[in-house]
Amino acid sequence: MQQLNGKVSISICRSLYLKDPESSALGQKILTGSIDLIDRIGLEQYTFRKLAVHVGTTEASVYRYFENKHKLLLYLVMWYWGWMDYRLAFLLANVPSAEERLRRAVRLLTETVKEDSDFSHINEVKLHRIVVAESLKAYLTRAIDQDNRQGAFAYYKQLVDRVSAVVNELNPDFSYPQMLISTIIEGGHLQHFFSDHIPRVTNVREGEDSVVCFFTNLAFKALS
Amino acid sequence: MQQLNGKVSISICRSLYLKDPESSALGQKILTGSIDLIDRIGLEQYTFRKLAVHVGTTEASVYRYFENKHKLLLYLVMWYWGWMDYRLAFLLANVPSAEERLRRAVRLLTETVKEDSDFSHINEVKLHRIVVAESLKAYLTRAIDQDNRQGAFAYYKQLVDRVSAVVNELNPDFSYPQMLISTIIEGGHLQHFFSDHIPRVTNVREGEDSVVCFFTNLAFKALS
DNA sequence: CCGGCATGATAGTATTACTTTTGTCTTTGC
DNA sequence: GCAAAGACAAAAGTAATACTATCATGCCGG
Numbered sequence: 019m020q021q022l023n024g025k026v027s028i029s030i031c032r033s034l035y036l037k038d039p040e041s042s043a044l045g046q047k048i049l050t051g052s053i054d055l056i057d058r059i060g061l062e063q064y065t066f067r068k069l070a071v072h073v074g075t076t077e078a079s080v081y082r083y084f085e086n087k088h089k090l091l092l093y094l095v096m097w098y099w100g101w102m103d104y105r106l107a108f109l110l111a112n113v114p115s116a117e118e119r120l121r122r123a124v125r126l127l128t129e130t131v132k133e134d135s136d137f138s139h140i141n142e143v144k145l146h147r148i149v150v151a152e153s154l155k156a157y158l159t160r161a162i163d164q165d166n167r168q169g170a171f172a173y174y175k176q177l178v179d180r181v182s183a184v185v186n187e188l189n190p191d192f193s194y195p196q197m198l199i200s201t202i203i204e205g206g207h208l209q210h211f212f213s214d215h216i217p218r219v220t221n222v223r224e225g226e227d228s229v230v231c232f233f234t235n236l237a238f239k240a241l242s
Numbered sequence: 243m244q245q246l247n248g249k250v251s252i253s254i255c256r257s258l259y260l261k262d263p264e265s266s267a268l269g270q271k272i273l274t275g276s277i278d279l280i281d282r283i284g285l286e287q288y289t290f291r292k293l294a295v296h297v298g299t300t301e302a303s304v305y306r307y308f309e310n311k312h313k314l315l316l317y318l319v320m321w322y323w324g325w326m327d328y329r330l331a332f333l334l335a336n337v338p339s340a341e342e343r344l345r346r347a348v349r350l351l352t353e354t355v356k357e358d359s360d361f362s363h364i365n366e367v368k369l370h371r372i373v374v375a376e377s378l379k380a381y382l383t384r385a386i387d388q389d390n391r392q393g394a395f396a397y398y399k400q401l402v403d404r405v406s407a408v409v410n411e412l413n414p415d416f417s418y419p420q421m422l423i424s425t426i427i428e429g430g431h432l433q434h435f436f437s438d439h440i441p442r443v444t445n446v447r448e449g450e451d452s453v454v455c456f457f458t459n460l461a462f463k464a465l466s
Numbered sequence: 467c468c469g470g471c472a473t474g475a476t477a478g479t480a481t482t483a484c485t486t487t488t489g490t491c492t493t494t495g496c
Numbered sequence: 497g498c499a500a501a502g503a504c505a506a507a508a509g510t511a512a513t514a515c516t517a518t519c520a521t522g523c524c525g526g
Binding site for chain 2: 481482484485
C-alpha cells in the first residue's frame, strides 16, 4: 500500500496478474469494467469476451493482463481486503478502548458498503456486492494451496490478524481469535446473502443492521 | 423421507432432476459416480462427459437425469441435508434437556463425517467433503431465487428450523436463532476448509475438535 | 527518426455444455 | 406370447467458452 499523489494505491500479489492493470488506461478499464459486469450478470455469466466488448477492447488484450477469470476475481477480492484493511487501520487508530475498537471493527466487517469512496477508479459499492456473492468461489477451489503459497491471501490474513489482536487484548485467554474473526467476516457476508434470498434461515428484521447487531453481540459474548 | 425395505430413502425436490436417479441402476450409478468424481477432482474439473466415462455410460444418458451440473450438485447437497435432518431427529429424540439437545446438534453440524453409514449407495464421507468444499457454490448463484421458489432448499430450512426451535426453548428472548444456526453450519464448514488450506485464519490445534469446541462455546455464550 | 512496446484485428484450437437421431434391448400391458 | 413403450448406447452435431497465435499499426522515448 503506497500513498501516491493524494490517493492510496493498493498493491496486489504479483501472481494474480500478468501485467499490472493499474499501470495503464486499458488495465484500469478492465478492472472497472469487470466490476460493472460481474456485479450486473454474476460470475458464471461473466466471460472475457463479454468484458472485451463492454470495455471496447479484445479478448487477447484482456488475457495480457490476467491469466483467467479466477485470477481476476482473486485480484478484485484481494484489492477489497487491502482497502478494508486500510480503512480499518484508520478506524482503529488512536482509539484507546479495546472494546470500542472491537465494536468498530465488527461493524466495518459486517455492514454493507453504501458509498463509493471516490478513492480510486474502483466502485466499492459494487465491489462489496461482488465480494459478498462471489468471493467464496475464489477460495473454494483446488487451486487454493498454490494461490496461498504465492501470497494471494496476504491482505485477508493481515486483516484477520489485525482484528484478532484486538480480541487478544480484550481477552488474552480466548483460544480462538482468528476463528472468531474469520467466522464473523464470512458469516456476515452469508447472512446478507441469505437475508436477500433465503430469509427463512436468517432473522433480519428492520434493515440490515440486524447483521451488525447479531455479530457484535456474538463477538462480545464469545469473549465474556 | 420414507422407510423402504429397511432403508430410508430421502426424497428430493422434483425440480432438481428430470428423471428420478433413485429409480434405476443407471441413476444410482450417476449419483455414486458423481460423488466419487467431484470428491476426487473438484467441481470445476468435473464434467458430465468425464462422469459418463467414469460410470460407463454416455453424456446423453446423464442429461436424461439432470439438466446440468448445477442441479446435480444441488441434488447431492439437499440429499445431504435430508440425511442430516434425519440423523438429527433421531439424535434429539427423547433427550429431555434442551441444553443437551443443543450440544448434540451443534456437534453433529460441525464435526466431520467419519464413517459411511452403509445407509444407501451414497458415500456419506465423500459427500460431506463435497458439501464442505462445494455447497456454497450451489447457493451463491443468480439462479438461487428460482431454485428457492421451487423448493430446492426445503431440507436445509427444515434443519435450521429444527435446531432453532431448541435455541428458542433454551432462551426464548434470543432474537436471532436462525441466524445463529445458519452461521454455525456454514461457519463450521468454512473453518474446516480454512484449517486445511489457510490455517492462519483459524486456530485449529489438536485435531479438528477445535471447530466443534469453538462453535459449541459460541452457541452457548450467545444464548447466555 | 528509429526501435520497442501496447494494443487492435483476426483467426484458430480444444474443451465444454448441451441436443438430436437412430437402433437395440427390455419391460409392461394385454 | 406379442405389440407398444420406454430406456439406453452410439454417434454426430452445434454453440459457446477458454484460451493461443499471428500480424499490423500506432505511439512513445531515446
